[in-house]
Amino acid sequence: MNLQHLHAFTIVAQQQSIRSAARVLGLSQPAVTRIMRELERNVDTHLLHRGSKGIELTPFGQALLKRAHLILEEARKAQDELDQMRDGAGGSLNIAISSTAALSLFPSALQRFRERMPRVELTISESAPPHTQDQLEAGRLDFAVLTELEGGAADGFERTVLLPMQLVVVGRKRHPLRGAKSIAELRDSLWLVPGIGDSATDYLSRVFRDHRLNPPQDVISCRSIVTALSIMENSDALGIFSRVVLDRRQRIANLSLFHPTEPLPMAWLTLATRPASQPTPAARCLMNCLSEAAASLTAADV
Template identity: 30%
Template structure:
């Protein structure tokens, strides 16, 4: 096989062969195969603007172009890809099935270009740039205060963008390249091979309530059958799903989730001011000031525990600032594990002393 780069053609030579006793002479077949030209980054960015705004006119204004110029941009992309990407309707510009698929790749392309520029900048100066991290309640309480304090000492010029929530809320931003890393419990669903999972430490659940809640003296899950609960995140993921499984294992009805919230501040306020209860990581109510406003209901059943992990894209290397932040998270997670181990040993010793006494 030979390639003619000037005419964008490939030449295939078929060897001579004996067929039915006759000698065939070598035959050269020339077939023109059209390859798409290299897509322009500006066209890809313009297409992203259309997807973001849902309108040719709004996207043109956002990009500082005229509507006809943006229409020509879409036409170039569609001619190169041989599919329709955008359809104009009375509601605006709507992406086709191909457009949606192309958008996912387009976002990665523009994100990687931005990250490449940021990486060079951070290599030239460790005191600039930014890092974006998503976190659930447990690492926000147990890891981030010390980690960020150390990070600010190491890289005082780097801006940290912090988003709170469970992993499902961060996954799309990770895949779009808008978030560097996320930290939280490993979800039951939603993980693919494009996301790397790096375990940090184990955490256990408690059932939390306000200090004035009548259910604070309950001693079993059966005592909580009529309770009204606050759910955190989707019911099929997170602490709520683990508690539901615990109820099922003991032959009890699944708890009634009366409120579902992504805001930990709202959850803490509801627990303090109402009779609602919620499954939370133990660490979230052990520190100030929540330890003086919330308590763990002392049920006898052993509640589930789960792994807090660091998540990042598998095929996108972390920028220097994000890489340093990830290193600090692993280091301080080790310290947390050691501290938890010491507390557990002390608890066992205290229990043994009380039995002997």
């Protein structure tokens, strides 16, 4: 088994077709078929079979695919580390960041990072649980910056808290419920929550559950904080956001903070990595830049 075998195998699994995989790999169909047969001989088991939707993985193939992604990513990181040790600037870095991180500490961290390692090829995607955790587990991400409620999640990843953030209730100026003194008075409003699927609605439910109240029923989950803020500016929708984002948005002039007497939980920006995964020099550098940017934000708020 070698890296060429594993790379070709992952492409065949992705394309579900020898012909399509051959095009992606720039090889002939017979060459790809030969590589797959060599791989199966080396591991002494069948990895592929032809199904109704094309080439499908056997249970052995599915097990190998998960490991193959990790092996290939570790090989990439090894090459990146050697490149970065040789010239101090090369290599690549793949990360995911939450919208909250993008609108708060990341711009400053990115500027610091580019000054120190300008030649690193950086790929950034928006964090989207649970997809981001799946990508992190598969080794496709060097690390992720997540927005999480205080306490985090028991998913096996190592976490470093970058920034604690106070949550606040927000609505448009002149909102008819702007004088509400209790979170219970806001329950029947339309709520906008940045996030995807259950991770978004659970975020809102936590606030009401903490005060022994039934959660709101009229809830829209938005992938983007920017989208949610735009809707809130032009409707009676409410949202719960971190204060650090709102304090750094010019559009806060069009929004009002509500002041219920009940305390709201804290949220965290956390840096998540795979256990026992050794970061490349570029990853360590960006992690340090994120920590420095978080410290600067904290100092500015004191």
